[in-house]
Amino acid sequence: MTSGLVLFVVSLLVGGFGIYAGGRIVAGVDDYSHAVVTALVGAIVWTIVAFFFGWVPLLGPILVFLSYLWVVKTRYPGGWVNAALITLVAWVTLVVVLAFAETFGVFPNEFDAFGVPGI
DSSP states (O other): OHHHHHHHHHHHHHHHHHHHHHIIIIIOOOOHHHHHHHHHHHHHHHHHHHHHHTTSTTHHHHHHHHHHHHHHHHHSSSOHHHHHHHHHHHHHHHHHHHHHHHHTTSSOTTOOOTTSTTO
């Protein structure tokens, strides 16, 4: 139980770091706690929308991803393009960070960054 909670918290903090990097680079927002909350809310919205619509062929995954972008759009200045760029920067940042961490044995292979799609 404790190890699962620790893994969740670390995963959320790592996911928040990716969003923080995206928010700082794209929108100029320098607030890590804001990014962590965005990661948490984004993951919750993603899960709820995926539960109800994710099974719909083609349209389901699009709605799920757009719901995540909507969360980022409402939490950061700018529109849909900024939300997509923040998400892209977050994804690229986390791919690099997790690859680096895995190379040095910091995280196991199956470690995820909570709150960023595709990671």
